[in-house]
Amino acid sequence: MSEAAEQVDAPEEPEVEARSAAKAQAIDQALDEGDRDSLHTLPLQLLPMNLPSLSRAKMLKNAHMKSMIEMFNSGSGGSGHMEVEALVNVFENSDELKEDIAILEHMELLHSYDVYSLRIELRRLGISITDQEGLQLSERKAKELTSYMTEFTRPLLQQIYGGTDSNIEDMDQLLAMFKSPDKGEAIKNLKMIADKLGIGLIEVPTFLEEYGDVFLSLAYYKGALDGIIPRVTDFLDDLDEINGNYQVRQMPRFEETCDILQMRFNDITASITGRFESFDRNSKTLWDNINAATFQAVKDTIEAHYVTIGGVLCGLMVKMDAWDEKFANGRGGPISKADFIMSEMRMGMNYIYEIEQKAPALSELQ
Template identity: 25%
Template sequence: MNADSEHRSGEILDGHDSITSLPLSAFNLENSTLRSATLRKNIALDTVIDFTNSLRQDIGLITQKELMLHFDRDDVGDADKKTLSSLTSLPSFDCYTLKAALAPLKIKVLDENIFSLSSNMKTTLFPLMSRITRPLIQYLYSDQKFGVSDTETLLKLIKDTEPLKVRHRLEIMAQNMSVSLPKLIENLEEFGELFLSVSFFERINIEASSKIDQLILWAEDGVSNSNLRNDPSAQSQFSQVERRLGYIKTNLHSRFDNLGRITQIDWEEFGASDFKTIKREILSQQANLATALCGIMVKAFEWEKQFPSAGGSPQQCLEFLSEDLNVGLDNLTRALPEIE
């Protein structure tokens, strides 16, 4: 998954798929150099401003606190500083976190596509999305056969009121929910976007889960199956990391199991309270999922960068566990309280 694909300053986004980085070109910053930079989560899970591909490549990666060491006082106005402060405080840079967090803030956006997934990502999510929406499509269209092969068509089918049979069933649903037909269509369209968000995070989780398994096997080989196996401190470090990563993986799995259950809906009996309950549950899960998955993917990307062939000496492995991987993991576990 190319979650970190780059975006050139000035280009209009087709959408925003990254969970770990954010192009500042999408925001109405007065300073053109800032607009050419990118926000990223570093290995400690802090946000840094990356100028590597900007108009000032010499600056490199810095925190917001270091910003004025590289600019004159008049170069960066209060509005830009306030916008940066809001953006750097986000726990994740996915489009759903952005949309929820920035809605109440008066941050000027140049490119609204920053709040949606790209066409390519929507196409990629089709297998997961079709599994979730299948019961609704079957209820609305009954025995009709559709050669649907992309997510956009699925979303259009959900809000299509033209076929007579579909309109009749939508009217029954509207009556059950005590809403008008236009309001029902609006709700179903919102449901489609909620289902898409579940599919997006689930896809990242599938990749993250695989990377966690690979990382643990690599760490076990480097620490437990080497000359460090008799080193109590090294074994303690490995056990701590293994326990935390295991908890994160299991907790995420449980959350997606829960989302899988609540999105399998009996549409014939669907009512207003059901809509509110499911919407509330999905939205409440988004923040937890985004924070944890962003952190795990950052750790995984850094591991792959430092050890591209999963090599390294036992000592290098131990240093990565203690100095890079372990930092911030406790914050990720706190973002995932146990599910009752």
């Protein structure tokens, strides 16, 4: 029997499973590069693309917060970036291309490509994703966030296990403790939680998974923020030093640009830091009056901020990446830095500021 005949005669279910496995493997290969955990990079394999060459590409935010399609990246050999609208000049016109472009036109308008923002936005846009694993953080990233995660979930651990969390190394272990408690006292407390929530004991694991996912998202964003803030501080210090250079001060509007950048960076970082402080207060007080409604309210509040937080952090990240890539390790003098500030760093800052300004009011988090 020919190979083609074997494929035709094979049961449909194994074929579906094989395609699903191949899709998952392809996604895993892309995500090995850290794209799954990125704020600013979207592997198009996650989307229902028709064209294989587009499926292998990525969409990313540049330093101006503009979305570009990266067709290839050979490291030191360079990369190929183009706007979505330019795809019609590269690919043969077809219905498949039009369908792909329609999806990409939605994607380029998103503020961030982190998995949590994507979940919200893809659902809003009605774009179906076959492999939901692509909208989860990698195991490596989840392990990195253990310290943040245990901080956010400490009230839950204290309620069930008396705060015994020293043996937890990753999220899987954390959820396994809730799903398969091996202490009589833990089972008793789980039943108490079920009673408080007004749900059956069998529903508690689902609740705990949702709790874990919500606060893992906060851990992810908090980890990103903690990595960005020192870089912003260093940049603002550089800005003061550059602005003190005599030659630089002769550049038209540079001092005004510095003032605006300092104000924007300070306002944005202060506002987003305040959000995390409010989230932290909510997580600590949630268990004072725990029930299904109070958790749902906290969950809804946090998820309502995904798009804003993701967008702001994405913007700050691409700005700092652009600066560090150009001037890390003492490279560049005052003039070249000033030119870069005028041409790159100031572009898109109002966009980032507007994302933060449109976020739900902090008073809603109290």
